Amino acid sequence: MKRNILTIKNTENLSPGDFLLYNLYKNIVTNFYHSATDVKTNNYDIDSNIYKKFYNADENIKHYYEAMLGVTSYFQASKGGRGKYIEKKIASISENCCLDISIKELPVLLTNTDILRKKKIFGNEYLSREEKSILRLNEWDYIVDSNETTDLISIINNKLIFLELKNRVDSGGVAARREVLDTKFIKILEYFASDKKIYKVKDDKYSLYEMCKYFGINNITLNMGFLFNVTGEVATIYGDKKLGFYSANKDGFDSILKFAQDSENLEILKIEHESISIKLKKTDFFIDINIVYGNEIPKVLFDKNIDISELLLDKYDDIWLFQLLAIEEITNLIKYGNNIILSIKKIIGSNIKYRKLFDKFINSEGSDIDSLSLICKKVLIEDKFFTAERNKLDYLHDIIYLFCANES
Numbered sequence: 001m002k003r004n005i006l007t008i009k010n011t012e013n014l015s016p017g018d019f020l021l022y023n024l025y026k027n028i029v030t031n032f033y034h035s036a037t038d039v040k041t042n043n044y045d046i047d048s049n050i051y052k053k054f055y056n057a058d059e060n061i062k063h064y065y066e067a068m069l070g071v072t073s074y075f076q077a078s079k080g081g082r083g084k085y086i087e088k089k090i091a092s093i094s095e096n097c098c099l100d101i102s103i104k105e106l107p108v109l110l111t112n113t114d115i116l117r118k119k120k121i122f123g124n125e126y127l128s129r130e131e132k133s134i135l136r137l138n139e140w141d142y143i144v145d146s147n148e149t150t151d152l153i154s155i156i157n158n159k160l161i162f163l164e165l166k167n168r169v170d171s172g173g174v175a176a177r178r179e180v181l182d183t184k185f186i187k188i189l190e191y192f193a194s195d196k197k198i199y200k201v202k203d204d205k206y207s208l209y210e211m212c213k214y215f216g217i218n219n220i221t222l223n224m225g226f227l228f229n230v231t232g233e234v235a236t237i238y239g240d241k242k243l244g245f246y247s248a249n250k251d252g253f254d255s256i257l258k259f260a261q262d263s264e265n266l267e268i269l270k271i272e273h274e275s276i277s278i279k280l281k282k283t284d285f286f287i288d289i290n291i292v293y294g295n296e297i298p299k300v301l302f303d304k305n306i307d308i309s310e311l312l313l314d315k316y317d318d319i320w321l322f323q324l325l326a327i328e329e330i331t332n333l334i335k336y337g338n339n340i341i342l343s344i345k346k347i348i349g350s351n352i353k354y355r356k357l358f359d360k361f362i363n364s365e366g367s368d369i370d371s372l373s374l375i376c377k378k379v380l381i382e383d384k385f386f387t388a389e390r391n392k393l394d395y396l397h398d399i400i401y402l403f404c405a406n407e408s
Contacts (some may be wrong), residue, residue: 001394001397001398002366002367002369003317003321003366003397003398003401004315004316004317005316005317005318005321005366005401005404005405006018006021006022006025006316006318007022007025007026007029007318007405007406007408008362008365008366008401008404008405008408009022009365009366009408010365015092016092016121016122017089017092017093019122020085020088020089020092020121020122021085021089021314021316024085025316025318025319028318028319029318029319029322029402029405029406030406032322032323032325032326032402033322033326033341033402033403033405033406035326035330036325036326036329036330036333036339036341036402037329037333037339037341037342037345084099084100086165086167086227086312087099087100087151087152087165088120088121089311089312090152090165090297090298090301090311091117091120091121091152092121093298093302093304093306093311094154094301094302095113095114095117096113096154096155096156097117097152097153097154097155097301097302098113098116098117098120098121098152098153098154099120099121099151099152099153100120100149100150100151101116101120101149101150101152101153102147102148102149102150103142103147103148103149103188103191103198103208104142104147106153106160106208106211107138107140107199107211107215108135108138108140109153109155110155110215110217111138111140111215112134112135112138113155115127115131115134115135116135118131119131119135139201139202140199140200140201140211141199141200141201142198142199143197143198143199143200143205144196144198146187148184148187148188150162150163150164150184151163151164151165152165152301154301154302156302156303158216158217158218158219159217159218159219159220159221160212160217160219160220160221161220161221161223161300161301162188162220162221162222162223163223163224163225163292163297163300163301164180164184164222164223164224164225165225165227165297166224166225166226166227167226167227167228168226168227168228168229168230168235168244169226169228169229169230169235169239169240169243169244169245169246169293170230170243170244170245171226173245174245174248177224177245177248177249177251177252178248178251178252180224180252181224181248181249181251181252181253181255181256181289182251182252182255182256185222185224185252185256185289186255186256186259188208188222189256189259189260189263189266189278189287190259191207191208191209192207192208192209192265192266192280192285192287193259193263193264193265193266194207194265195207195209195210195265198211199211209280209283209285212285213285218284218285218286219285219286219287219288220286220287220288221287221288221289221290221300222287222288222289222290223289223290223291223292223297223300224290224291224292225291225292225293225296225297225300226240226244226291226292226293226294227294227297227308227312228294228308229242229243229244230243230244231243233309234293234294234295234307234308234309235293235294235308236293236294237274237293239293240293249274249291253271253276253289256276256289257271257276260276260278264281265280265281265282266278266279266280266281266287267279267280267281269286274290274291274292275288275289275290275291276288276289277289294308295307295308298311318405321398321401321402322402322405325398325399325402326402329341329399340395340396340399341399341402341403344399344400344403345403354375357371357374357375358375358400358403358404358407361375361400361404362404362407362408366401366404366405372397372400375400376393376396376397376400
């Protein structure tokens with residue numbers, strides 16, 4: 001059976017989004033493999049009393065429960081770099097989008113977009129020495145202590161688009177919305193309203209507005225976006241009103257409106273249910289504040305119609321498949337002191353012909369089914385390692401995928 005396994009692929013051929021997912025998956029898959037091949041590694045720090053509940057369970061399932069609790073507890077507790085994955089995946093769509101940008105870093109973003117984006121998405125270790133030097137020698141000094149950071153920023157023509165991203169409409173409750181609308185967005189508006197000098201280049205000092213004008217920016221949008229409803233569908237206003245904290249939007253907008261009305265330098269142009277338009281007086285500089293949901297997010301960030309559910313859909317089989325395999329293989333390891341993975345490992349080590357077949361299968365990125373079939377014909381596995389519910393050949397195929405994903 002052919003599977004779509006990301007961790008067996010050549011990273012040089014991956015898209016930026018898949019490369020991010022590869023790094024996220026590889027550590028998890030490796031841990032599944034090691035857990036299934038060495039009983040000593042199965043130390044998941046689970047209270048041993050949990051296992052005592054299954055002491056009187058049938059012998060056929062007791063070891064399975066022990067393996068299942070260990071593997072699932074590890075996977076659920078493992079962070080694996082997932083915290084920023086969604087932002088990185090979204091930022092990887094456009095060459096003009098970056099994540100985790102502060103007010104301090106805006107001139108760097110506008111001067112060296114490609115290098116800073118590469119650092120933020122993939123990490124400092126993926127920069128060359130020359131690229132690191134370019135970022136270090138950025139000439140824009142930041143001369144104040146206060147600073148604000150935004151989840152995602154995109155550059156489209158003469159516009160800077162800020163986005164504070166929430167995974168679900170109930171993420172963080174009311175406090176999370178107040179932090180964005182009442183605090184973060186108002187602080188950014190304060191930079192523009194006060195015209196305080198916060199940057200310095202040689203002998204010249206610049207306010208946030210002046211820096212934006214220097215780089216040809218005459219419009220910014222401050223957006224708070226929600227990806228999904230509580231029920232898992234793409235977020236909508238209706239879903240927010242039903243199970244989210246929609247009423248907090250109005251409270252946040254009221255705070256923004258009061259701040260703008262009290263300011264001598266801001267003029268309110270338009271007020272709608274989910275947006276406010278503001279102009280910096282005596283200038284042609286505009287600030288828009290929006291709340292966006294689901295598929296509105298890529299439209300705002302990239303001016304593209306992209307389905308969020310398709311964008312974040314995991315099309316690969318690695319995690320669900322290898323987690324199930326790890327549970328079954330650990331069960332056999334506990335019961336018999338051996339399992340199919342260890343049997344395959346022993347066979348490969350004993351004959352160069354087998355190693356060549358595995359190497360060919362890995363180099364095909366798991367697509368050479370003929371090599372997979374040949375391997376299965378060569379491998380003789382005791383029946384006791386197979387469950388009655390699983391087709392033996394299909395199960396052996398899947399185990400070989402796990403073995404090769406770890407080796408690749």
